[in-house]
Amino acid sequence: MSAYDDLMRFQRSTEALAKVAGRLNWDQETMMPRGAADQRGEESAALESVLHARRTDAKIGDWLSAIDDSSLDAAGQANMRLIRHSYERNKKMPADLAAEIARLCSVSQGVWAEARANDDFAAFAPTLETVIDLKRQEGAALADGGDPYDALIDDYEPDCTAAELAQMFDAMRPGLVDLRAAVLDAPKPKALNHEFDENKQMGLARKLAKTFGYDMARGRVDKAVHPFSSGSGNDVRITTRTAGRDPFNCIYSTIHEVGHGAYEQNVDQAHLFTPVGGGVSMGVHESQSRIYENQLGRSRAFCGWLYKQMVKKFGDFGIPDAEAFYKTVNRVHNGYIRTEADEVQYNLHIMMRFDLERALIQGDLEVADLEGAWNDRFKADFGYDVDKASNGVLQDVHWPVGLLGYFPTYSLGNVYAGCLHEALRADIPDLDAQLSKGDTSGATTWLRDKVQVHGGLMRPREVIAQAIGGEPSEAPLMAYLKAKFSDLYGFS
Amino acid sequence: MSAYDDLMRFQRSTEALAKVAGRLNWDQETMMPRGAADQRGEESAALESVLHARRTDAKIGDWLSAIDDSSLDAAGQANMRLIRHSYERNKKMPADLAAEIARLCSVSQGVWAEARANDDFAAFAPTLETVIDLKRQEGAALADGGDPYDALIDDYEPDCTAAELAQMFDAMRPGLVDLRAAVLDAPKPKALNHEFDENKQMGLARKLAKTFGYDMARGRVDKAVHPFSSGSGNDVRITTRTAGRDPFNCIYSTIHEVGHGAYEQNVDQAHLFTPVGGGVSMGVHESQSRIYENQLGRSRAFCGWLYKQMVKKFGDFGIPDAEAFYKTVNRVHNGYIRTEADEVQYNLHIMMRFDLERALIQGDLEVADLEGAWNDRFKADFGYDVDKASNGVLQDVHWPVGLLGYFPTYSLGNVYAGCLHEALRADIPDLDAQLSKGDTSGATTWLRDKVQVHGGLMRPREVIAQAIGGEPSEAPLMAYLKAKFSDLYGFS
Numbered sequence: 001m002s003a004y005d006d007l008m009r010f011q012r013s014t015e016a017l018a019k020v021a022g023r024l025n026w027d028q029e030t031m032m033p034r035g036a037a038d039q040r041g042e043e044s045a046a047l048e049s050v051l052h053a054r055r056t057d058a059k060i061g062d063w064l065s066a067i068d069d070s071s072l073d074a075a076g077q078a079n080m081r082l083i084r085h086s087y088e089r090n091k092k093m094p095a096d097l098a099a100e101i102a103r104l105c106s107v108s109q110g111v112w113a114e115a116r117a118n119d120d121f122a123a124f125a126p127t128l129e130t131v132i133d134l135k136r137q138e139g140a141a142l143a144d145g146g147d148p149y150d151a152l153i154d155d156y157e158p159d160c161t162a163a164e165l166a167q168m169f170d171a172m173r174p175g176l177v178d179l180r181a182a183v184l185d186a187p188k189p190k191a192l193n194h195e196f197d198e199n200k201q202m203g204l205a206r207k208l209a210k211t212f213g214y215d216m217a218r219g220r221v222d223k224a225v226h227p228f229s230s231g232s233g234n235d236v237r238i239t240t241r242t243a244g245r246d247p248f249n250c251i252y253s254t255i256h257e258v259g260h261g262a263y264e265q266n267v268d269q270a271h272l273f274t275p276v277g278g279g280v281s282m283g284v285h286e287s288q289s290r291i292y293e294n295q296l297g298r299s300r301a302f303c304g305w306l307y308k309q310m311v312k313k314f315g316d317f318g319i320p321d322a323e324a325f326y327k328t329v330n331r332v333h334n335g336y337i338r339t340e341a342d343e344v345q346y347n348l349h350i351m352m353r354f355d356l357e358r359a360l361i362q363g364d365l366e367v368a369d370l371e372g373a374w375n376d377r378f379k380a381d382f383g384y385d386v387d388k389a390s391n392g393v394l395q396d397v398h399w400p401v402g403l404l405g406y407f408p409t410y411s412l413g414n415v416y417a418g419c420l421h422e423a424l425r426a427d428i429p430d431l432d433a434q435l436s437k438g439d440t441s442g443a444t445t446w447l448r449d450k451v452q453v454h455g456g457l458m459r460p461r462e463v464i465a466q467a468i469g470g471e472p473s474e475a476p477l478m479a480y481l482k483a484k485f486s487d488l489y490g491f492s
Numbered sequence: 493m494s495a496y497d498d499l500m501r502f503q504r505s506t507e508a509l510a511k512v513a514g515r516l517n518w519d520q521e522t523m524m525p526r527g528a529a530d531q532r533g534e535e536s537a538a539l540e541s542v543l544h545a546r547r548t549d550a551k552i553g554d555w556l557s558a559i560d561d562s563s564l565d566a567a568g569q570a571n572m573r574l575i576r577h578s579y580e581r582n583k584k585m586p587a588d589l590a591a592e593i594a595r596l597c598s599v600s601q602g603v604w605a606e607a608r609a610n611d612d613f614a615a616f617a618p619t620l621e622t623v624i625d626l627k628r629q630e631g632a633a634l635a636d637g638g639d640p641y642d643a644l645i646d647d648y649e650p651d652c653t654a655a656e657l658a659q660m661f662d663a664m665r666p667g668l669v670d671l672r673a674a675v676l677d678a679p680k681p682k683a684l685n686h687e688f689d690e691n692k693q694m695g696l697a698r699k700l701a702k703t704f705g706y707d708m709a710r711g712r713v714d715k716a717v718h719p720f721s722s723g724s725g726n727d728v729r730i731t732t733r734t735a736g737r738d739p740f741n742c743i744y745s746t747i748h749e750v751g752h753g754a755y756e757q758n759v760d761q762a763h764l765f766t767p768v769g770g771g772v773s774m775g776v777h778e779s780q781s782r783i784y785e786n787q788l789g790r791s792r793a794f795c796g797w798l799y800k801q802m803v804k805k806f807g808d809f810g811i812p813d814a815e816a817f818y819k820t821v822n823r824v825h826n827g828y829i830r831t832e833a834d835e836v837q838y839n840l841h842i843m844m845r846f847d848l849e850r851a852l853i854q855g856d857l858e859v860a861d862l863e864g865a866w867n868d869r870f871k872a873d874f875g876y877d878v879d880k881a882s883n884g885v886l887q888d889v890h891w892p893v894g895l896l897g898y899f900p901t902y903s904l905g906n907v908y909a910g911c912l913h914e915a916l917r918a919d920i921p922d923l924d925a926q927l928s929k930g931d932t933s934g935a936t937t938w939l940r941d942k943v944q945v946h947g948g949l950m951r952p953r954e955v956i957a958q959a960i961g962g963e964p965s966e967a968p969l970m971a972y973l974k975a976k977f978s979d980l981y982g983f984s
Contacts, residue, residue: 016538019531023519024512031523035710036727039511042765046508050542218527235528273534 152405259292286413418477751784778905910969
């Protein structure tokens with residue numbers, strides 16, 4: 001056995017245990033009895049502790065020193081790069097700080113939830129101050145003198161810097177603000193006003209999952225409060241939710257999560273239980289969920305097919321034809337909440353979070369000034385005042401649980417989805433004809449072969465670049481949004 | 493920190509990881525997509541390997557040497573006894589042998605399933621020979637010169653010997669054979685002949701679980717091919733199954749599993765995550781499931797209440813009154829299959845397995861002669877020939893997966909249930925009045941306080957002895973069966 005074989009055998013068990021931890025999280029959100037929460041906390045902590053010990057095991061350092069990367073094939077070199085990166089990151093992170101962050105974030109979520117229920121940012125501010133302080137320390141420890149916020153982003157989007165993101169976002173923002181204003185000036189399409197049976201919604205969700213190529217033999221669809229995708233390889237589960245008067249929530253949550261789930265299912269099986277055997281970054285992951293949900297699922301062609309399925313399932317629900325349905329699906333209206341935002345406004349929500357959290361970590365903004373900064377920025381981009389903290393700075397769970405550096409990957413995913421969509425349309429001229437029959441296989445096969453199958457073999461941006469045959473930029477997304485919504489809302 | 497505190501902190505994480513492994517098994521039987529089986533095998537193996545390393549960690553030996561048991565309280569002493577016993581057992585077991593058994597048993601289940609489907613014992617015999625050979629080696633390694641079968645029993649029923657069991661079973665067998673003959677000579681009660689909606693059966697199952705004191709906030713009821721109970725403490729899940737024409741399968745599987753589940757839920761919470769924090773043995777566990785299912789659930793009083801629930805749920809299903817229903821519930825008829833056997837015949841199925849597996853391990857019977865020995869014994873006790881291997885020696889999964897020494901705990905559980913039932917009736921004279929109103933709280937509270945709450949504080953037989961205020965024996969069970977079935981079938 002070579003040192004590389006030994007390392008990979010050790011790594012294989014670590015990956016297997018990580019999958020168990022993922023399954024435990026899925027169970028917690030879907031199946032776990034509510035009275036089991038405290039016990040589960042201790043079970044998860046025990047497993048995390050085993051994983052942490054394995055990930056920082058000095059044996060890994062010995063193996064890494066002993067292995068000559070250049071003697072390995074492409075997958076071997078990519079695995080080495082990922083293991084080396086993770087091991088060095090873990091070594092830089094002080095154990096006390098990691099433990100303190102884990103302890104605080106398990107508490108702070110509860111404090112945040114109560115503050116949000118009471119619309120009282122001041123009640124959460126002291127806790128958030130500690131979170132930010134610890135995350136600043138973490139960023140500094142990981143950055144080795146570099147930008148601490150870059151070091152945090154790296155956990156979600158390796159090889160990506162805040163400066164690059166800022167340049168991209170700043171280029172998008174004025175266009176999005178203008179587009180938003182133009183859309184909201186135009187007459188609004190009809191909204192849904194009907195009750196949709198929730199069991200039938202779940203039936204439709206499972207049908208849509210299959211329609212988008214999700215392999216039900218290696219996955220399942222359940223309900224959860226907040227939809228998510230979980231797992232990798234041959235056990236990838238997704239969740240969705242239902243609301244009687246809003247079937248689009250169920251439908252588009254499902255298609256979104258199928259994008260994530262199919263990505264994990266479609267990584268080359270040769271890489272199972274190795275570091276390259278999963279999605280390469282949050283941004284690339286989000287590009288898959290977004291292109292499935294938006295560029296494919298909210299297209300005129302697919303909406304035509306979906307309208308027929310809805311009528312078959314629910315009967316007359318007050319929308320007269322496919323074109324009206326397409327407009328209703330893509331209805332844009334004012335709103336405070338990121339997770340409910342449409343394609344036009346979503347990235348504006350992300351950009352303000354990116355700027356605010358970047359300033360928090362870099363020390364240019366203090367928690368005491370955060371609510372004011374949030375409300376000012378919201379007014380500037382959306383044109384009206386935040387009415388309460390739960391509709392503003394307290395709406396997202398990310399900061400309370402220490403996820404700083406995560407938000408920008410949502411918009412990066414949208415940008416990547418725009419690039420992939422442009423290349424996909426060029427490669428499959430009759431895509432709309434396929435989608436109008438509910439046939440997504442042309443698109444999903446293209447995405448599988450161009451993106452998903454590679455897992456972590458390349459760096460995130462490289463995955464997109466080789467798929468589209470060029471450098472990714474925000475231009476295709478902006479062009480797509482402008483074309484789609486000027487057509488929909490009848491302006492130019 | 494004392495050495496005991498250190499040991500218990502280490503043990504606490506091991507117990508937490510063991511609970512994760514249990515949850516993974518539950519998932520595998522209820523939720524896991526079928527395409528995930530191979531991947532799951534590797535995940536489970538990784539977790540088992542972590543558990544094995546912890547359970548044989550030399551640090552435990554150091555702590556055990558350093559601790560003076562007599563300085564500890566009762567729970568501390570019981571924990572020390574259990575940890576010492578487990579550690580010494582694991583040290584005696586050769587690692588290679590354990591690995592070989594694990595590897596073989598994961599394969600042999602598939603070979604057995606195929607042989608059973610083809611009613612071909614010869615196709616399974618070579619595999620079973622290897623299983624028996626390895627289990628003989630295991631028994632010999634653990635027995636330290638003692639009886640290897642006793643050493644195997646010890647895994648399921650500590651402090652119990654085959655000789656004691658044989659004496660007990662031999663005392664029961666003639667009476668059971670006679671009782672069976674007398675019952676089958678009498679006119680048969682009416683059987684069910686109706687289709688029962690399976691969703692309604694599940695609704696009734698959940699109602700019955702609550703009726704028997706199962707805490708739904710710390711558990712859940714799902715379907716599985718083979719009903720089981722899983723977990724301990726505050727996350728104890730049970731499963732049941734449904735068949736349209738046989739609602740008793742669902743009803744009594746549920747009540748049976750509730751007996752197991754309630755036992756685990758009711759162990760004193762002070763013992764959570766410690767060795768004494770679960771059911772003390774398989775025999776005592778089975779005493780709970782059996783007394784819930786049979787002495788309570790199949791009593792005339794409870795059947796009277798259950799009949800009303802059934803009529804309310806399913807309408808007229810062809811049984812005219814509560815007394816006829818009671819007779820139908822307790823209907824005895826010929827059959828080959830252990831898991832479908834009634835109270836009269838069940839223990840006869842167990843005793844033959846006990847005698848055969850004991851002879852296999854002790855070298856008095858070879859696999860080549862097993863099918864013949866099975867069929868001869870079946871004819872002797874049941875009076876007719878086994879028609880095919882799937883109705884005979886191939887019917888149970890236990891031997892294929894290496895569970896030898898497990899079977900006798902089923903009948904020991906029935907014996908213990910008989911003892912507890914006698915003491916319970918003496919303590920609660922109006923038990924039938926309670927049960928006839930669907931009120932099991934008198935019985936289940938008595939069982940909770942006398943048996944369940946203690947977990948592993950005492951030795952298994954001691955738990956029963958202190959609950960009934962005397963030494964357990966088979967006499968109460970035999971008297972109960974004779975009285976119940978001579979009354980039901982009108983003989984004396």
